[in-house]
Amino acid sequence: MKPKMTLKKIANELGVSISTVSKALHNNKEISQENRDKIQAFAKLYNYRPNSIALNLKNNKSRTIGIIIPEIVHFFFAKVISGIEKVANSRGYNVVIGVSNESLEKEIINMDLLVDGGIDGFIISLSKETLFHQDYHHLRESISQGIPIVMFDRVVEGLECDKVIIDDKRASKKAVELLLATGCKNILLLTTQDYITIGKLRTEGYLEVLRENNIPIREELIVKVDDKGGMDEYQIILDQEIRKKFDAHPEIDGVFAVNEIYAITVLNVAGMRGLKIPENLSVISFSDGILSLHSRPSLTTVKQNGVQMGELSAKILLDGLETEEDQTVFSTHLIETVLIERDTTKRLV
Numbered sequence: 001m002k003p004k005m006t007l008k009k010i011a012n013e014l015g016v017s018i019s020t021v022s023k024a025l026h027n028n029k030e031i032s033q034e035n036r037d038k039i040q041a042f043a044k045l046y047n048y049r050p051n052s053i054a055l056n057l058k059n060n061k062s063r064t065i066g067i068i069i070p071e072i073v074h075f076f077f078a079k080v081i082s083g084i085e086k087v088a089n090s091r092g093y094n095v096v097i098g099v100s101n102e103s104l105e106k107e108i109i110n111m112d113l114l115v116d117g118g119i120d121g122f123i124i125s126l127s128k129e130t131l132f133h134q135d136y137h138h139l140r141e142s143i144s145q146g147i148p149i150v151m152f153d154r155v156v157e158g159l160e161c162d163k164v165i166i167d168d169k170r171a172s173k174k175a176v177e178l179l180l181a182t183g184c185k186n187i188l189l190l191t192t193q194d195y196i197t198i199g200k201l202r203t204e205g206y207l208e209v210l211r212e213n214n215i216p217i218r219e220e221l222i223v224k225v226d227d228k229g230g231m232d233e234y235q236i237i238l239d240q241e242i243r244k245k246f247d248a249h250p251e252i253d254g255v256f257a258v259n260e261i262y263a264i265t266v267l268n269v270a271g272m273r274g275l276k277i278p279e280n281l282s283v284i285s286f287s288d289g290i291l292s293l294h295s296r297p298s299l300t301t302v303k304q305n306g307v308q309m310g311e312l313s314a315k316i317l318l319d320g321l322e323t324e325e326d327q328t329v330f331s332t333h334l335i336e337t338v339l340i341e342r343d344t345t346k347r348l349v
Contacts, residue, residue: 005043005046005047005048006048006109007021007022007108007109007112008105008109010039010042010043010046010048011105013042014038014039014042016035016039017105018105018108018109019104019105019108019133019135019137019138020035020039021039022108022112022137022138022141023137024036024039024040025039025040025043025048026137026141027040028137030137061120061321062094062117062118062119062120063092063093063094063120064093064094064095064096064117064118064119064120065084065088065093065094065095065096065119065120065121065122065123065314065317065318065321066095066096066097066098066110066111066114066119066121066122066123067081067084067095067096067097067098067122067123067124068097068098068099068100068107068110068111068114068122068123068124068125069081069097069098069099069100069124069125070099070100070101070102070125070126070127070128070154071099071101071102072097072099074289075287075289075290075291075306076153076287076289076304076306077125077306078306079306079307079309079310080125080152080153080306080307080309080310080313081095081097081310082306082307082310083306083307083308083309083310083311083312083313083314084123084310084311084313084314085310085314086307086310086311086314087310087311087314087315087318088314088318091318093120093318096114096117096119098110098111098113098114100127100130101127102127102128102129103127103129104127104129104130104133104135105129106127107124107126107127107129107130107138108138111138111142112138115142115147119147120147120321121147121148121149121150121317121320121321122142122147122148122149122150122317123149123150123151123152123310123313123314123317124139124149124150124151124152125151125152125153125154125155126151126154126155126156128195128196128227131154131156131195131196131197132193132195134156134195136156136158136159139159139161140159143159143160143161148161148317148320148321148327149161150162150163150164150313150316150317151163151164152164152165152309152310152313153165153166153198153304153309154196154197154198155197155332156197160330161330162316162317162320162330162331162332162333163330163331163332163333164309164312164313164316164332164333164335165332165333165334165335166304166305166309166334166335166336166337167334167337168197168198168201168202168205169201169202169204169205169208170205170337171202171205171286171302171304171337171339172201172202172203172204172205172206172256172258172286172302173205173206173208173209174302174337174339175205175256175284175286175302175339176205176206176209176210176256176284177209178284178300178339178341178345178348179254179256179282179284179345180209180213180215181348182278182282182345182346182347182348183253183346184253184254184282185215185251185253185254186218186221186249186251186252186253186254187206187210187221187252187253187254187255187256188221188223188245188249188252188254188255188256189203189206189221189222189223189255189256190223190225190238190242190255190256190257190258190262190263190266191203191206191222191223191224191225191257191258192224192225192227192258193224193225193226194224198258199224199258202258202286203222203224203258206222206256220245220248220249221245221249221252223241223242223245225237225238225241225262235261235265238261238262238265239265239268239269242265242266242269243269246269246270246273252281253280253281253282254281254282254283254284255281255282255283255284256284256285257283257284257285257286258285258286259285259286259287260285260286260287260288260289260291260292260299260301261291262285263283263284263285263292263299263301263344264285264291264295264299266281266283267283267295267297267299267344270283277297277343277344278297278343278344278345278346279346282300282344282345282346283299283300283344283345284299284300284301284302284344284345285299285300285301285302286301286302286304287301287302287304288301288302288303288304288340292342293342297342297343297344298342298343298344299342299343299344300339300340300341300342300343300344300345301339301340301342302337302338302339302340303337303338303339303340304335304337305335305336305337305338308335309335312333312335316333
């Protein structure tokens with residue numbers, strides 16, 4: 001008996017990426033005809049069935065939806081999942097969760113497996129690799145075959161699906177404005193690489209506030225963290241980068257971090273340097289997770305309302321699944337944020 005074939009096994013056998021296999025099996029012309037023929041012949045030999053067969057059986061609803069998130073050990077994504085499950089369960093749907101671990105190939109594999117299981121629709125936040133490579137063929141394929149997608153948090157334009165986000169730029173502007181209002185003059189920005197859309201928008205908010213207040217933009221106070229490696233590796237790099245910045249620029253009196261891991265690392269470095277928070281240094285982050293609440297001192301943070309984002313994402317997906325009409329109009333839905341002031345920023349007088 002021939003072994004059960006998967007996308008990963010085909011890729012390994014033929015020495016190509018999972019993305020290439022996926023595209024070839026869906027006859028994507030980005031792949032050469034020679035490679036398409038080779039991959040399709042190999043798949044046929046081992047009785048691998050592309051998901052388009054399962055997708056075409058869309059009238060057989062399973063009342064199950066899939067969630068794909070970049071990482072599981074993240075308070076924000078946990079809150080989104082709880083919101084999705086609350087709405088889905090109340091309407092008689094089951095939820096299956098897949099984790100991409102920031103990998104494009106794992107994102108494709110997760111979608112492939114869930115579709116094989118008869119999933120009705122997806123709620124997804126894209127992996128960093130997907131955004132970096134700008135490879136969205138698996139998403140377009142799902143949509144074209146009648147399995148709808150709702151994207152949240154990390155989204156891209158140009159796909160025919162609904163999106164649920166916060167106004168990252170506006171929220172970051174409020175955070176930086178608070179730092180300025182409480183007396184900070186030299187604000188360090190800890191952000192992501194620009195291919196991650198939420199980090200790019202938060203960076204734009206920081207820059208815009210400085211321009212509006214006629215404050216010179218100092219490139220040396222902008223750190224774009226490269227966290228493609230594992231958690232331990234990038235945590236070491238982040239710690240080293242922050243130490244270098246404080247060594248080179250002791251005048252830093254404020255930090256705007258685009259997530260709470262960055263902010264907590266700042267607090268650790270500041271503590272070892274004997275800096276008092278917020279007297280010598282003020283810090284604001286995004287997420288409002290467990291780390292923000294229980295750090296010492298507790299972090300001032302932008303609350304992204306993850307539960308509400310999950311509830312709205314689920315409602316939009318299920319409403320679309322339960323309507324008899326084909327959806328032709330898609331929208332981007334905004335969730336309001338809240339700036340929660342805690343102990344890492346000075347109080348406004």
